[in-house]
Amino acid sequence: MPTSRPKPSPKPASRKPSPRTSSRKPLVYGAGIVVAAALFGYVSYRATAPDAPGAGSSSSVVAGVTADPEEGVYPELAKLARRDAGDRLSLGRADAPVVLIEYADFKCGYCGKFARDTEPALVKKYVDAGTLRIEWRNFPIFGAESEAAARASWAAGQQNRFWEFHRAAYAEGAKEKGFGKDRLKALARQAGVPDLDRFVRDTDGKAAAAAVRKDQEQGYGIGATSTPSFLINGRPIAGAQPSETFTRAIEQAADRAKNPGNAGQDAKGSAGPQKSDDPEGSVGSGDSAK
Numbered sequence: 001m002p003t004s005r006p007k008p009s010p011k012p013a014s015r016k017p018s019p020r021t022s023s024r025k026p027l028v029y030g031a032g033i034v035v036a037a038a039l040f041g042y043v044s045y046r047a048t049a050p051d052a053p054g055a056g057s058s059s060s061v062v063a064g065v066t067a068d069p070e071e072g073v074y075p076e077l078a079k080l081a082r083r084d085a086g087d088r089l090s091l092g093r094a095d096a097p098v099v100l101i102e103y104a105d106f107k108c109g110y111c112g113k114f115a116r117d118t119e120p121a122l123v124k125k126y127v128d129a130g131t132l133r134i135e136w137r138n139f140p141i142f143g144a145e146s147e148a149a150a151r152a153s154w155a156a157g158q159q160n161r162f163w164e165f166h167r168a169a170y171a172e173g174a175k176e177k178g179f180g181k182d183r184l185k186a187l188a189r190q191a192g193v194p195d196l197d198r199f200v201r202d203t204d205g206k207a208a209a210a211a212v213r214k215d216q217e218q219g220y221g222i223g224a225t226s227t228p229s230f231l232i233n234g235r236p237i238a239g240a241q242p243s244e245t246f247t248r249a250i251e252q253a254a255d256r257a258k259n260p261g262n263a264g265q266d267a268k269g270s271a272g273p274q275k276s277d278d279p280e281g282s283v284g285s286g287d288s289a290k
Contacts, residue, residue: 003226003239004108006141073256077222078234082135088157091123092133097257098250100132101231103139103219106149106169106179108227110240115170118243122250131254136162137215139227148203149179150212155202156193164191233257 081099084090100122104111119134126132138153140146149169156165168174168190177183188199202208219229222236230237230246233253237245
């Protein structure tokens with residue numbers, strides 16, 4: 001299935017380069033990161049190419065999940081799972097054997113399709129059973145309203161209403177109404193955020209901006225250029241793929257976790273309720289230039 005990509009916008013000739021311009025350079029986790037970054041770029045291209053054959057098929061190259069459970073899995077990328085029990089932008093046990101990391105934008109139509117059509121079934125089948133953990137990463141790539149919605153989602157999370165806000169923002173027709181300040185406050189009210197004044201302060205605060213920037217830097221760092229993009233225990237998947245693609249990847253990852261001797265790395269090795277020192281934190285200091 002296709003992914004959403006930002007439209008290029010002209011840059012003023014007089015604009016000076018920002019000193020904070022590390023956002024689109026790959027992070028250094030090892031040789032695998034270069035391969036994975038190239039894969040994300042290739043898959044994103046195939047997903048958005050006008051005549052891509054079989055783009056809607058789970059067996060197409062866009063899906064990137066083969067019958068071989070080892071193929072396309074990068075241990076360096078599996079380490080990006082934070083497994084923080086206090087992370088309010090996640091679902092599922094911190095020690096779940098499989099972690100799905102989602103890089104998404106609230107203005108992305110295909111992200112909304114995944115949120116409505118695919119994610120609820122994954123939650124019911126795998127998250128509720130303790131097999132899967134979903135970790136959200138704000139990856140705004142469509143301008144100011146994307147950034148505002150990302151910060152607002154983080155602010156809703158501070159009052160334990162992230163997933164309710166997520167559901168409201170991805171409801172059918174929601175993105176067409178825009179994400180201006182009044183609209184974001186209305187979505188927070190719909191999501192049941194108890195303290196709306198705090199929500200507004202948090203949305204405009206430095207902590208929200210820093211959290212979004214950190215997620216965004218990580219997304220660019222692994223080579224993601226379109227939304228939605230996913231990692232499932234280190235396996236990159238781009239686009240709102242058919243449910244079968246995610247099911248296969250999750251079940252293969254779960255099997256690898258049960259049989260670590262057959263995989264390059266024990267997926268349970270990094271599991272635990274404690275917060276890990278995720279390596280992307282040291283690079284999350286710059287804004288992403290569009």
